[in-house]
Amino acid sequence: MATIRHEFYETDEKLTLSIFDKGADPEQVKISFEPRKFSYEHGDNSLVLQPLKGQIDPTKCDYTVGKVKVEVRLVKAAQGRWAGLVGDAPDPLTSFAPPPSTSQTAPKPKKNWEGITTQILDGEKDKGSEQDPNVGGDTAVNGFFQKIFADADEDTRRAMMKSFSESGGTTLSTNWDEVGKGRVEVKPPEGSEWKKWN
Known part of the structure; x- marks a missing residue:
């Protein structure tokens, strides 16, 4: 028997x-x-x-036979990337312990922008110029944005963090009514081109 040509792509789920x-x-x-x-x-x-490379759930897997290829969908028993088909990777299910929670069917929590900003600000405080190239640069501008952020209300802080992170650092907005409606678009400087890295 001949081993047949095959290829794959994956998500965290399958x-x-x-x-x-x-x-x-x-x-x-x-x-x-x-x-x-x-x-x-x-x-x-x-x-x-x-x-x-990981464990699958045989009851959820399926396939379709087409004219040129057979497409097989392997549903992973535990979420995560395999980065290969076969191998002796540790089975994530053996060391998988569900996080302690009151309900296993709890809805996925929304992103806590306030917690993220606090975490980032706490991490920034202790950095010196050796660790962070931005420290000691244009300290007036840096201080200006830190003051705006520190004096802002919760909606303004969320707007600043969401707009900056979703736009890849090309937009900084303080208007939560506008930013909260959807994803913030990337707006590269004039004469530049935005490229997404995988």
């Missing part, structure tokens, strides 16, 4: 595997899902991935 088996007959494709093993067989073509 891994999508493309198996290039042109003209595969859906009736003759044999696929099996196990927690740490995946196998594919069709005629002389086969693919066995074992041990998988």
Whole structure:
């Protein structure tokens, strides 16, 4: 049997595997899902991935047979990136302990911009010029923005942190009514081009 060409991409929740088996007959494709093993067989073509880099949930995995490829969706048992298909990575489920909480079905909390700003400001206080190249630069401007931030109300602080972080440092707004409505767009300086790094 020949090992068939394949490739994958992943999110934290699942891994999508493309198996290039042109003209595969859906009736003759044999696929099996196990927690740490995946196998594919069709005629002389086969693919066995074992041990998988992480654990999957066999009951949630599925596949579709297309004209050019077979697309397999492996649902991860624990969220996170594998950065590979097979290997002896420690199984995240064995060391996974759910965080202590009163309810396992609690809704995902909104971002606490106030907590983030406090954390950043506390971290900035102790930095000297050796650790932070911005310290000792234009101290008048730095002090001006620190004063605005320190004297601002909660909405203004949230607006400043959200606008600055979402715009990649190209926008600083104090208007929460405007910033709170949606994502803040990146506005690079005139003559510059914004490039997203992966």
